[in-house]
Amino acid sequence: MRVGIIGGGITGLALTHYLAEEGIDSTTFEASEEPGGVIQTRHVDGRVLEAGPQRMRKTPGVAELAEAAGVGDAFVEAGDEKLYVYADGKLGRAPLSVEEFFRTDLLSWTGKARLLAEVFTRPGMEQETARDLFVRKFGREAYEKFIGPLYGGIYGSDPAEMPAAYALDSLMEREEKAGSFLQAFRKRVGQGQKAPPASMERGMQQLPNAVAETYRDRIELSTPVTDIEPVDGPETAFRVETDSGTEEFDHVVCTTPASVTADLLDGITTGIDDLDSLRYNPLALVYLEADLDREGFGYQVGYGEDLHTLGASWNASMFDRDGVYTVFLGGMHEPELVEQSDERLIEIAREEFETVTGADSSAIDVARLDPGFPAWDQSWWALEDVETPEGVDLATNYTARMGIPSRVREARELADSLTGRVDQRGSESAASTDSSAATAQADD
Ligand SMILES: Cc1cc2nc3c(=O)[nH]c(=O)nc-3n(C[C@H](O)[C@H](O)[C@H](O)COP(=O)(O)OP(=O)(O)OC[C@H]3O[C@@H](n4cnc5c(N)ncnc54)[C@H](O)[C@@H]3O)c2cc1C
Structure with missing residues (x-):
């Protein structure tokens, strides 16, 4: 073949x-x-800038591929996975485990109690949107404060436009086995299925x-x-x-x-x-250099905040990348923004980065990703x-x-x-060789 x-x-x-x-x-x-x-990695003045994915999970499959290609030693692993959401005018730590759901300062006590009610909700349905499913299961507050921004951020999309049938199919499968989303989530983290977030030395x-x-x-x-x-x-x-x-x-x-x-x-x-x-969601990236004294992977902007930027990756903190911070703009949220001039994108990125983190910054470069993120929206039907x-x-x-x-x-x-x-095919052709041999013998 x-x-x-x-x-x-x-x-x-x-x-x-x-x-x-x-x-x-x-x-x-x-x-x-x-x-x-x-x-796509760019090297600008010795700095490593990522125009696509900023990190990957070093699963056994990824590690094996790197090993086979002779770069198994070139992984750089990120430290503790800390993600933030900018909501109500401040950065709050996003919960990444069931225990953290109840400790997060992003949610009120009623919001946390509502999370627990997930075990009593009906299973996810293919016809609903990711937003409707998340709100029905975890409540509006958890959806708006972190689930929506974090989940939508993966695709640069709006979960209100994403059919569960496509966007959440594997999660619904796990829910069916575990009995609830929370149980499935706890099981997955508990079983250590979370491979470390990583990049490579040269990006x-x-x-x-x-x-x-x-x-x-x-x-x-x-x-x-x-x-x-x-x-x-x-x-x-x-x-x-x-x-x-x-x-x-x-x-x-x-x-x-x-x-x-x-x-x-x-x-x-x-x-x-x-x-x-x-549909694909176009994306612009503005690379900033800043002196930010914070540990973590970056932030997503929560729903309802009056900002244009979608979020930022803290490459400097994640992989020790020389003061580099990558700000994302566009996506389904504001696709037309990607058409703006570099100067305008830099202006927005710097201003809003300072609003969120308090840090001044200077621009290193601008990139645009074409065709961008697959949206996994209603067009997927x-x-x-x-x-x-x-x-x-x-x-x-x-x-x-x-x-x-x-x-x-x-x-x-x-x-x-x-x-x-x-x-x-091999066994079929062996069989057909045998039968043609038999035919040939008969012809003889
Ligand atoms: C902005 C962004 C951020 C992401 N962040 C993460 C992340 O943090 N972690 C993670 O794990 N994943 C992330 N992903 C997802 C992941 O990076 C992609 O899904 C994955 O890299 C896609 O790989 P692919 O080979 O399937 O497709 P592609 O990378 O799209 O490759 C398709 C290839 O086809 C080539 N091509 C196009 N036309 C032709 C033609 N006519 N003939 C021959 N070749 C052609 C293109 O040049 C391209 O090289 C991100 C994706 C994007 C877009």
Whole structure:
């Protein structure tokens, strides 16, 4: 079997690794001259600036991938996970365990008591939005003060626009097993499933760079795929077109953003226009240098605060990154803000960073992420109508969970399933060889 992988972000790269391990031939096509996709690190005046994810959980899968790429020693782990929410004009520590829910200064006593009532609520329902589910289970105060901002912040989205069926499916599965969200949460933390938050010495992109270097014979950078067409014949096969030529594969995996995938699979996938309608939330990042005497990972801005910024990552405190703080703007909250000039974005970021933290700052740089975060909003219902032909898989952050560990895990599962198909084909072709031998004998 030959597998064509479209996209050299972390999903495509992890899949390249797992297929190589299984001994399956593959080629990965990446449009950009650098690997990593949304994992993008800039080095400005010796400072490490992250334009995509600011950290990842060092799960066994992520650690194994780094080890295989020779950068297992390059992890830098963050200390104690402390996140804040800016609510009612001050920073409050966000609770990250069930015990902390009851100690947090973000909630009144009635708000805390309401959390306990979660065990008496009906299970999550697919048709409700993430906001309705959270409010129904934990009360409005907890939702507005920390659950909404922290959860929506992961996607730059508004939970009021996110269907539980897509955005909370795995959480609802865990709820079903554990009996309640709180129990599921307690179990997960209790079982030590929280791998340490980490980055790499040279920034997040060091991981995809190293994987791409390890498998350079299987990866073609600066090679955008322009079309994918089926090949006529008895076996399923696909022709992948690029500016430098055409290659044939038995199986194709698209890890590209939804609009690109819709373009590439036009004519061979049912409901492809629906795929094109998936919404992404644009994002601008302003990198500040500040002298802030606080420990933690950063903050999200609570709902109801009169601020434009969504939140900030405290890279300086998290990974000892030379006074660097990254402020996020745009998202579903104010997408048009991303179009503003760098000067205006810097002005807003500096002013609001000072409002929240009290610290003065100077600007280092500005970045914009295109296409940004998959929104996981109501446009995701369109996926119901999308059906790819046999031999084509979609594997990226709009079909399954977004986080880097989940991307690596999905790649491994896909490689396992492709290996299974190879084994099956092997036994089928052995069987067909036997029968053709029998036919040949009969013909003799
Ligand atoms: C701003 C932001 C912050 C995040 N923060 C975190 C975080 O803190 N922790 C965490 O775990 N996760 C985080 N995530 C999620 C995670 O980083 C992403 O879900 C994951 O990196 C996506 O990887 P991917 O390979 O599936 O897709 P992508 O990274 O989108 O890769 C797709 C690749 O396809 C390429 N491509 C596009 N068109 C073509 C073409 N025609 N031919 C060939 N190649 C093409 C692109 O150049 C790209 O390299 C964040 C995501 C974003 C956007």
